[in-house]
């Protein structure tokens with residue numbers, strides 16, 4: 001890894017409310033290199049946003065330390081804020097101001113000169129494809145356009161590092177894909193380091209260069225999606241049998257687990273499942289056990305999470321309910337795409 005854009009050691013946040021203590025973030029160590037695109041993944045309440053809010057100086061840590069874009073979050077929060085962009089879970093909706101004016105106001109907030117702000121706003125309007133709506137009031141934009149505006153607002157001062165808290169939550173699949181294209185293009189063009197949280201396993205898998213998995217306030221995995229899948233899960237081989245007796249005998253022979261309502265399905269995790277599958281079939285046939293159907297599939301990040309925690313992230317997300325059609329309004333002014341007063 002080259003220079004570090006983020007390093008955190010023992011970062012901890014404990015909330016106390018109504019006599020209860022919540023250990024939201026427990027002694028997190030992490031490092032992000034210059035130019036990386038890192039996804040922070042985990043179920044609801046895992047502590048992702050709290051970590052982001054500490055790194056962006058919106059929340060003081062209970063203990064631990066972190067350096068962000070070369071500045072210490074405790075000793076030089078203003079320095080951190082000058083160098084980073086932060087797009088929270090709130091959105092830019094509800095504003096009667098026009099898109100272009102919103103960007104100009106943001107530039108003025110950062111103390112950027114008028115001419116430079118206008119040029120920068122025009123550049124961002126172009127790169128984030130906001131040209132057609134640049135003169136419309138923000139409240140008239142679609143969810144995807146609003147998120148792109150949020151990102152433009154977060155980038156007006158050319159930050160070295162951009163934090164995005166669930167940038168695609170609430171968007172339909174098409175808008176999500178479009179937003180991601182913009183994020184990836186931007187990163188390619190500017191080399192900006194991007195650290196984002198997401199609930200979408202497929203997004204993290206396909207687009208992030210590194211995935212950090214968080215659960216119960218701790219980072220439980222940190223690697224490329226490929227390495228995580230390769231090392232933790234292996235390929236998932238599924239074999240079906242005519243009877244539960246055969247399935248049980250097969251499971252015992254190959255070290256698999258019996259599944260299914262009628263206990264006739266065996267799954268086993270094997271590196272290189274495409275090559276392992278014929279071997280299993282041959283070995284079971286030698287033992288007089290006929291496989292009636294067989295599949296193998298590459299593991300997903302959900303399999304990784306399952307292997308690490310015994311729980312499925314996908315199921316937890318489903319229990320948490322579908323995302324809102326539009327992201328909720330910011331409950332806290334500092335959570336919106338607006339910059340924090342420095």
Ligand SMILES: Nc1ncnc2c1ncn2[C@@H]1O[C@H](COP(=O)(O)OP(=O)(O)OP(=O)(O)O)[C@@H](O)[C@H]1O
Nearest residue numbers: 015017022024042043044045046047048049050051
């Ligand atoms: N201001 C607060 N006061 C008390 N508890 C809090 C506060 N903010 C967060 N928490 C708690 O800290 C834990 C971590 O919350 P956090 O928002 O960081 O999780 P998350 O991983 O970002 O979840 P989500 O994916 O739902 O946004 C949760 O149990 C949450 O209820």
